[in-house]
Amino acid sequence: MVLNPVISKLAGKLVVLASASPRRLEILRSAGLRFEVVPSWFKETLDKGLFKAPYEYAVETAKQKALEVARRMPFKHLKTPDIVIGADTIVTVDGMILEKPVDKHDAYRMLSSLSGKEHSVFTGVAIVLCHEKENEEVDYQLIDFYEETKVKFADLSEDMLWEYINSGEPMDKAGGYGIQALGGMLVEYVHGDFLNVVGFPLNHFCKQLDLIYNFCTSSLKSTSSRSDSLATSVPTQPPSSSQALLSHNSSSIPRPSSPCDSQRLHTQITPTASPAHKVKREDSESESSQTLVNSTSKHTDNRKVKLHDNATLPLVTRRGQVVEPTRGDLERICELMDGFKASKALFTASKLCLFDLLHSRPGLDAAQVAQEIKASAKGTECLLEACVSLGLLKSTEKACQKPVYENADLATDFLRSDASFSLHGYLQHCNETMWPLFSHLESAVQEGTSQREKAFSKHMLQATSTSSREGKLRFMKAMHNIAKITGKTIATAFDLSTYKSACDLGGCTGALAYEFTEAHPGLSVTVFDLPAVVELNEFFRPQHPDNRVSFVAGDFLKDELPKADLYILARILHDLPDEKVHILLSKIADACTAGCGLLLSEIFLDEDRRGPSRGLLQALSMSEGKQRSATEYSLLLKSHGFITAHIRHTDNLLDAMLCIKA
Numbered sequence: 141m142v143l144n145p146v147i148s149k150l151a152g153k154l155v156v157l158a159s160a161s162p163r164r165l166e167i168l169r170s171a172g173l174r175f176e177v178v179p180s181w182f183k184e185t186l187d188k189g190l191f192k193a194p195y196e197y198a199v200e201t202a203k204q205k206a207l208e209v210a211r212r213m214p215f216k217h218l219k220t221p222d223i224v225i226g227a228d229t230i231v232t233v234d235g236m237i238l239e240k241p242v243d244k245h246d247a248y249r250m251l252s253s254l255s256g257k258e259h260s261v262f263t264g265v266a267i268v269l270c271h272e273k274e275n276e277e278v279d280y281q282l283i284d285f286y287e288e289t290k291v292k293f294a295d296l297s298e299d300m301l302w303e304y305i306n307s308g309e310p311m312d313k314a315g316g317y318g319i320q321a322l323g324g325m326l327v328e329y330v331h332g333d334f335l336n337v338v339g340f341p342l343n344h345f346c347k348q349l350d351l352i353y354n355f356c357t358s359s360l361k362s363t364s365s366r367s368d369s370l371a372t373s374v375p376t377q378p379p380s381s382s383q384a385l386l387s388h389n390s391s392s393i394p395r396p397s398s399p400c401d402s403q404r405l406h407t408q409i410t411p412t413a414s415p416a417h418k419v420k421r422e423d424s425e426s427e428s429s430q431t432l433v434n435s436t437s438k439h440t441d442n443r444k445v446k447l448h449d450n451a452t453l454p455l456v457t458r459r460g461q462v463v464e465p466t467r468g469d470l471e472r473i474c475e476l477m478d479g480f481k482a483s484k485a486l487f488t489a490s491k492l493c494l495f496d497l498l499h500s501r502p503g504l505d506a507a508q509v510a511q512e513i514k515a516s517a518k519g520t521e522c523l524l525e526a527c528v529s530l531g532l533l534k535s536t537e538k539a540c541q542k543p544v545y546e547n548a549d550l551a552t553d554f555l556r557s558d559a560s561f562s563l564h565g566y567l568q569h570c571n572e573t574m575w576p577l578f579s580h581l582e583s584a585v586q587e588g589t590s591q592r593e594k595a596f597s598k599h600m601l602q603a604t605s606t607s608s609r610e611g612k613l614r615f616m617k618a619m620h621n622i623a624k625i626t627g628k629t630i631a632t633a634f635d636l637s638t639y640k641s642a643c644d645l646g647g648c649t650g651a652l653a654y655e656f657t658e659a660h661p662g663l664s665v666t667v668f669d670l671p672a673v674v675e676l677n678e679f680f681r682p683q684h685p686d687n688r689v690s691f692v693a694g695d696f697l698k699d700e701l702p703k704a705d706l707y708i709l710a711r712i713l714h715d716l717p718d719e720k721v722h723i724l725l726s727k728i729a730d731a732c733t734a735g736c737g738l739l740l741s742e743i744f745l746d747e748d749r750r751g752p753s754r755g756l757l758q759a760l761s762m763s764e765g766k767q768r769s770a771t772e773y774s775l776l777l778k779s780h781g782f783i784t785a786h787i788r789h790t791d792n793l794l795d796a797m798l799c800i801k802a
């Protein structure tokens with residue numbers, strides 16, 4: 141069943157949604173459209189000041205998102221889509237453009253600016269039509285438009301605002317609210333297309349498709365058959381007199397476009413050699429397949445068309461009904477099957493310091509990288525290409541030259557060993573310790589015990605064990621990385637102004653303690669950890685250490701705990717067997733007087749234990765401890781006299797809970 145007959149015009153075409161938004165996927169899927177999802181890597185950083193009107197900004201962003209995917213697919217996915225759809229939703233109020241909030245305070249800023257007022261929601265949409273030419277180049281033709289919906293918010297009290305923000309809903313939504321869910325409660329009225337607010341103006345989109353396929357078909361044909369690669373004329377009449385017809389060179393820097401009507405048609409003819417063909421022809425997997433492809437390149441094309449049509453997928457029986465799995469289903473399965481390869485590629489690149497190298501020397505080609513990391517040319521090339529496909533690196537190919545490589549933002553932010561939020565140490569821990577453990581998962585599950593002894597030879601056991609200096613340092617680096625990334629979120633999760641002294645039990649390098657003193661000017665923090673850990677702390681001392689952080693050596697299961705009015709337990713309990721959990725909590729309870737606090741930070745499992753996967757997968761390492769939900773932690777702490785005051789599910793790697801000694 142399709143909502144609009146025009147959607148059926150796309151049957152048999154490779155339609156790609158260049159968006160990671162689950163709402164857009166759902167809207168288009170519910171309309172009966174068959175498509176693949178390839179999220180865009182375009183960063184939403186256009187200079188808003190350059191646009192005359194806010195919707196121009198949304199349209200340009202949508203355009204760049206779609207074009208990035210249209211250009212990437214022939215190279216990275218080895219197939220050229222027929223149509224790529226990109227969208228961008230923004231909220232405008234009092235002359236400001238609101239996108240997705242970056243944190244809770246940003247969400248507060250946005251929602252309070254919307255309180256009691258009418259605002260506009262604009263979604264810019266870009267449809268890129270790709271035409272493969274016989275000479276293996278690709279022409280792109282662009283149609284874009286926008287839709288405006290007016291929304292009025294009720295007056296929002298501070299309590300309502302914060303309750304809504306703490307629900308976590310605002311974070312991935314333009315303007316900080318989701319009208320389709322809890323955010324609907326904030327809304328007094330909506331004038332215009334509701335789905336436009338949710339992220340995709342379906343009605344306007346269908347009208348555009350209608351225009352494209354019933355109005356412009358002849359122009360599309362003539363465009364795609366043109367041989368001059370930079371033609372700028374548009375061989376069609378505009379769909380309406382209000383439409384501006386523009387030519388646009390795809391290689392130009394994003395720029396404010398001319399007065400933006402609510403729909404526009406561009407001819408954008410940008411030749412790109414399609415490597416999909418080249419790769420198919422050079423495929424040397426077997427002589428016979430090569431011959432087949434070479435000698436019947438026409439068949440290859442037919443096969444491709446068939447592949448785009450879901451009818452070629454195997455049928456499955458679900459609850460007694462024979463159905464076609466979606467391409468998304470298959471992609472998800474492949475992603476899971478290949479997940480281990482992606483992890484190991486990441487660990488290897490990190491271990492070989494590839495991201496450090498390309499940070500200090502961007503623009504190296506594969507041979508130069510191979511020389512620097514002292515690896516084989518073939519292996520390095522494969523690793524570089526795999527990292528590009530995973531979004532960790534970017535490659536640029538200039539005519540007749542070898543591709544050169546640089547870090548993608550993800551690598552710059554998290555994979556360099558000297559990045560502020562580096563995960564380099566944690567990745568080494570995963571590679572050296574978790575990987576061997578998880579390769580014995582079958583026996584771990586069968587026996588229900590840790591597989592350390594099987595996974596590591598005697599020598600390795602020594603090196604990976606925290607009893608060796610090397611193993612200890614690696615583990616400390618891993619914990620340091622996680623503490624740096626999560627520290628600020630945990631330290632600012634609660635109002636701690638009534639506490640003057642805190643003790644971070646098992647606080648390792650002190651990274652978390654420094655975040656606490658930075659966030660709370662009246663607080664001093666003692667880090668309590670094993671003597672061998674405290675001894676190695678010099679490797680992690682910050683450049684300007686805060687003298688409100690001090691280190692005390694001791695064993696929290698045996699020794700007397702330092703006095704404090706707030707105890708911090710971050711990533712400790714999940715790893716301890718029950719008897720040790722009870723010893724530790726009893727010792728903390730004994731050290732506390734009424735009113736003292738206990739701040740616990742862990743991954744909190746969902747109450748129905750269906751997620752998050754990170755917590756549930758972690759449990760498979762079969763350490764002696766266990767993963768718990770917030771309620772389970774609350775009950776555990778209650779049995780030691782602590783009453784839960786606040787729980788925070790954060791967007792970060794760890795959640796937090798503040799309990800008070802009764």
Ligand SMILES: O=c1[nH]cc([C@@H]2O[C@H](COP(=O)(O)OP(=O)(O)OP(=O)(O)O)[C@@H](O)[C@H]2O)c(=O)[nH]1
Pocket residue numbers: 158159160161162163164179180184205227228229230240312313314317318319320323337338339
């Ligand atoms: O009421 C609602 N308003 C908005 C949304 C969702 O908000 C985001 C808007 O962000 P953007 O357009 O930048 O799209 P992304 O999610 O980043 O995905 P892309 O990969 O396409 O950039 C969008 O997801 C809306 O659905 C909402 O849910 N309700």
